[in-house]
């Protein structure tokens with residue numbers, strides 16, 4: 188049977204939530220990843236040194252003995268250089284949300300004004316802290332990312348020493364922007380490599396595939412697949428795994444977010460194999476991130492085997508129930524064993 192090993196997989200965009208949901212989902216990431224960039228959109232957002240440290244401790248408690256590093260982020264606000272100096276060793280990046288654009292982003296930035304942001308962004312550039320951005324306007328849902336690209340260009344030009352990560356890119360236009368500015372990078376999720384808007388809303392509405400940014404057109408998916416499977420050095424895997432309780436998804440006001448932590452590596456193996464690019468999988472899911480974020484790989488190794496994996500219908504802890512992408516479906520790669528680092 189065909190086998191494959193991936194050393195030190197990184198998830199460069201992950202939502203772990205808090206309390207019982209954290210206890211439910213954190214072990215599903217810490218089992219198979221060696222580290223992850225943890226998003227700060229809790230209620231209230233993670234925007235102080237104390238909040239970063241206590242959230243990190245709650246994550247460590249939830250993952251027990253797993254060999255997994257939660258790489259913390261702050262929720263972007265104007266911060267002083269002194270404050271950033273005091274917190275720089277506790278975080279890996281700062282995440283900017285336009286106000287109200289997605290789950291728990293009400294405290295985000297209401298207009299992206301270079302002069303207003305300059306003190307914080309210059310300090311971040313000096314301290315080597317990357318800026319992660321949820322790049323959407325509040326325009327027509329299919330055009331939100333495209334409309335935001337000019338903001339990325341403005342930021343990239345105004346702050347050439349700042350590393351800017353275009354999070355969860357979903358469009359061909361975003362893939363083209365990447366090479367125009369040295370300081371632009373990107374993450375890509377599992378779902379945007381696999382689905383289009385047709386899968387979400389072309390037939391029966393699929394709430395578990397609804398996320399922000401929404402999945403786009405076939406040509407967009409193709410451009411993302413080409414970028415990921417060629418392991419473009421400025422692109423990293425970031426699942427944007429975003430669990431919501433089952434009843435918040437299966438609801439007439441469906442929350443945005445796709446839960447992919449327990450299936451991500453297996454699905455990526457299937458996709459890269461289909462495109463005859465398995466040799467690039469480790470770059471996409473590990474090596475590229477080490478170069479962009481200056482990370483060290485660990486020896487944690489995920490051994491995969493070409494054997495059916497039936498995705499559980501749901502995952503449960505106490506009163507929490509969360510439904511993964513591809514619930515009850517069969518994937519062609521399974522995790523055979525995991526060697527801790």
Ligand code: NCD
Pocket residue numbers: 202228289290321397398399400427429430443444445
């Ligand atoms: C994320 C969440 O639920 O926190 N939702 C999503 O659809 N991706 C937030 C985000 O990354 O936009």
Ligand code: ZN
Pocket residue numbers: 200202226427429
């Ligand atoms: Zn996210």
